[in-house]
Amino acid sequence: MSINAGIDVIVSDVVEVNSLIKRFHFKRADGQQLPAFSGGAHVVIEMEDGEQRRRTPYSLMSSPFDTTDYQVSIRRDDEGRGGSLYMHREVTTGMAMKISYPANLFPLDLRARRHLLIAGGIGITPFLAQTDQLNRLSADLELHYGVRSPELGAYLPELNASLGHRLHTYYSDEKQFIDYDELLTRQPVGTHLYVCGPSPMIDATLNSARSLGWPEAHIHFEHFAKSPPGEPFVIELANSGLSVEVGREQSMLEAIEAAGVDAPYLCRGGACGQCETKVLEYDGELLHEDHWLEDDEKARGQKIMPCVSRFRGKRLVLER
Amino acid sequence: MMSTTQYASFKSRPLYGTLSPVSATAHLVVAEGEGSEAVKTLVASASAEFLDNATLIYAKGSGPEDATDAMQALGFKRFHTSATATASLPRLNAALDRLRMGTQIYLTGNESALSLFVKACADAGQDYQGLQTEHHGSLARRMQCVHCKGITENVTTQPAECAHCGLLLLVRDHYSRRIGAFQGVNINAEDPADVPAKEEMF
DSSP states (O other), rough: OOGGGGEEEEEEEEEESSEEEEEEEHHHETTTTOOOTTTTEEEEEEEEEEEEEEEEEEEEEEETTOOEEEEEEOOOOOOSSSHHHHHHOOOOOOEEEEEEEEESSOOOTTTTTTEEEEEGGGGHHHHHHHHHHHHHOOOOOEEEESSOTTHHHOOOHHHHHGGGGGEEEEEGGGGGOOOOOHHTTOOOEEEEEEESSSHHHHHHHHHHHHTTOOOOOGGGOOOOOOOOOOOEEEEEEEETTTEEEEEOOOHHHHHHHHHHHOOOOOOSSSSSTOEEEEEEEEEEEEOOOOOSSSSHHHHTTTTOOOOTTTEEEEEEEEEO | OSSSSSSSTTTTTTOOOOOOOOSSSSEEEEEGGGHHHHHHHHHHHHHHGGGGEEEEEEEEOOOSOOOHHHHHTTTSEEEESSSSSSHHHHHHHHHHHHHBTTEEEEEEEOHHHHHHHHHHHHHHTTGGOEEEEEESOOOOOEEETTTOHHHEEEEEEESSSOOTTEEEEEEEEEEEETTTTTEEESSSSSSSSOOOOOEEEE
């Protein structure tokens, strides 16, 4: 499918940013410039991890004005399904890899009079590209960055240099936390809000904004959900006439792909809606993990997002 | 009265609703002419605290009625008057500069005034989807000539002449939110001698 066509790249550099985070640089294998992108865009990286092919989305953090390489920063997640561990352990300079074309599900709204950016931990990465873009446009911005400690706060020196007093840091080890109500109450009319970080931070920000009467059109967030590890189960693919086992560390989408079925996807993080699949029949419990389906849709049990969601029960039949 | 001629004939054609008070940290109400009716209904259905943190900007407009006294009597914390919607824009811009996110904005008046008010909010970075609007009065349109880009105010006929370049234009429902105007396209480009009859339409 053309939407899933990839770019052949070479890993041009791997940099240890701190004890948890590594930065990976990619150049096009054919030496050409990479496609243009806008701040907030992500790429899906394909990883050939032994028997398993993983595809995981990462935000582009490098400048949208420089397409000689793409850069992503990846935090090692020792409890995850293994994508970040593979990147940290196996990926070295000079390796050939495949990445998707960039897509942006977290774009800036450039009609805003002011941009209020809120980052938690590794959620800083899209904002590195966005602040670069906004700085070149001389746009009004403030970045509020919550991390555990100065040591684990990736890119603090760079952000200090580019943003100065427009950067506000909060170190949870020092009991510093963002006061969302106070922060959101003092923003001028015309402010757009962007938040990327762990779920509790996104929830707190959205709850505060909504209760203070911020219009939905001014609220932007990005959180790539993950398919959590879980008990293996079997799905029946009605259109393909196949029965596929989903392993403990595998997503449904990965299992469908491994069976040779070409299924649509874009973000692989439960955010874009591209992989939405009809549930034809089930006896058990659909374990929805995405941000795409509305709560009532999840309750009706007629659709599922196979990139992140799972199933527990006797039988699940998908229209695929 | 709500206009019965509004329907989503074109995706960008603005649709207007009914003003209704919502919970917010502050309220900004901007009304032109017969929009005073919507303001009265809005205040009548609001809680007592609504007026304590509310601003009303009222432009009398070109109609015969002048609701200025009635609007002042409603008891808004801040009250400003202007002769026309255009003349009220500096007041509106000053309020948009002063107010904070969490302010609910309510706009009412004729089609042309609503175009101006929504555009002023957009220029201040406020998305149209977060604004409440209610239409009262004339359907006369602001029209942009797509050829010379000139804006003609108070367009009531179909077709209509561009006040700037003189071309006879088909007034479309295609609307530009950035410019705050309906788009007018030359109706007789092939044969300027073919002049269709004008009808009062808006």
